[in-house]
Amino acid sequence: MTTRTVYRTATVQGRKIFYxxxxxxxxxxxxxxxxxxxxxxxxxDLMPALADTxxxxxxxxxxxxxxxxxxxxxxxxxxxxxxxxxAGLADVLGLTSYILYMQDYGGPIGFRLFTQxxxxxxxxxxxxxxxxxxxxxxxxxxxxLPLWQQRTPETEKAARAFLSLEGTKFHWLVGAxxxxxxxxxxxxxxxxxxxxxxxxxxxxxxxxxxxxxxALYPQWQAAFRAHQPKTLIVWGKQDQFFIPPGARAxxxxxxxxxxxxxxxxxxxxxxxxxxxxxEIKAVF
Numbered sequence: 599m600t601t602r603t604v605y606r607t608a609t610v611q612g613r614k615i616f617y618x619x620x621x622x623x624x625x626x627x628x629x630x631x632x633x634x635x636x637x638x639x640x641x642x643d644l645m646p647a648l649a650d651t652x653x654x655x656x657x658x659x660x661x662x663x664x665x666x667x668x669x670x671x672x673x674x675x676x677x678x679x680x681x682x683x684x685a686g687l688a689d690v691l692g693l694t695s696y697i698l699y700m701q702d703y704g705g706p707i708g709f710r711l712f713t714q715x716x717x718x719x720x721x722x723x724x725x726x727x728x729x730x731x732x733x734x735x736x737x738x739x740x741x742x743l744p745l746w747q748q749r750t751p752e753t754e755k756a757a758r759a760f761l762s763l764e765g766t767k768f769h770w771l772v773g774a775x776x777x778x779x780x781x782x783x784x785x786x787x788x789x790x791x792x793x794x795x796x797x798x799x800x801x802x803x804x805x806x807x808x809x810x811x812x813a814l815y816p817q818w819q820a821a822f823r824a825h826q827p828k829t830l831i832v833w834g835k836q837d838q839f840f841i842p843p844g845a846r847a848x849x850x851x852x853x854x855x856x857x858x859x860x861x862x863x864x865x866x867x868x869x870x871x872x873x874x875x876x877e878i879k880a881v882f
Contacts, residue, residue, distance in 0.1 A: 601649035603642070607664075610686035613673075616664035617657040617687065618642075621649035626720065626882065627693055629711075630656035631684065633702020633727070633864075634801070635766045635788045637663025640701070644867050647875035652882075655696075657687050659707070661800050662791065669796050675803040677703075677811055681710035688718075697882060699723040702840070702864070703804075706811040709818045716821060721828040721882055722855075724848065725874070726840045726864055729818050733844015735837070745802075746809050757805050761798050763789045773836025773863020780868045822851040829855035830881040832874050834862035856881055 603620040618638050628648065630641045638656035645654050658665040659680045660673060673679070684707055688696070697720050700708040705727025712719045728734060741760050744753040759765055767785040771777050792798055829852045833845040848855055858877055860866050867874060 601646045603645050608690045610683050613666045615687050620645045621653040623653050625653045627653040627696040629696045630699040631704030631708050643871040675800045676807045677706045681707045697721040700727040701725040713821045716825050724831045726837050728840045728844045730844050730847035733840050735839050735841040737838045775861045819851050831857045834866045835859045836863045839864050
């Protein structure tokens with residue numbers, strides 16, 4: 599068996615969805631769900647390290663990476679819709695059982711899949727993905743709260759800065775143990791996709807829609823308590839977006855979860871992929 603990664607597309611609800619795949623389809627599947635401002639490329643180093651043990655599927659959401667990015671008048675950019683397309687991809691690929699790896703936006707997408715189809719989810723790997731109010735740092739509050747109160751050109755300014763090259767680079771470097779170990783291709787590639795015509799307006803719609811995730815936190819927490827999925831939490835403790843209290847809060851509802859602190863920020867895999875892979879293999 600090879601640990602190589604292959605690059606494929608599938609049609610879901612009429613949209614082209616790009617995904618990376620590695621490992622033996624007969625092995626347990628991990629569905630890897632990326633965050634903002636990136637795509638499935640964030641898993642490029644982790645997938646080969648896991649492919650000897652797991653079957654890995656890492657999609658790009660609609661509007662991200664190599665997947666279709668329809669204009670706002672042709673597609674409603676909401677977390678419900680992104681999650682529906684990931685669920686649709688799982689159906690197209692015949693995935694009836696999977697572990698969810700969730701980072702940032704991957705959390706609200708994955709937790710929607712979990713609450714809709716809890717029997718399919720065999721575990722969580724949570725990497726700086728939030729489901730608790732105490733986990734929201736000041737940095738996202740400064741961007742999101744004005745936008746949620748009233749969306750105007752003025753309140754959009756901070757969000758547009760969030761989606762600029764400077765903002766994207768900050769996402770990747772914030773809290774890194776050694777910034778020189780972080781591949782600059784990360785923010786260059788991500789920004790090239792964000793700068794496509796119309797894409798930043800679509801991303802603004804998602805930032806505005808993020809408030810629907812916070813409204814679902816109690817529902818998700820009740821589902822955690824009810825189903826008790828096996829859980830590994832790997833958390834960059836220097837993250838300014840999703841702060842450490844958000845990681846500890848999971849233990850209130852998932853007391854058997856394993857929590858591993860990493861000397862990292864919002865993204866951890868450039869510096870910590872071997873450790874994360876070893877933790878995943880030890881838990882699952």
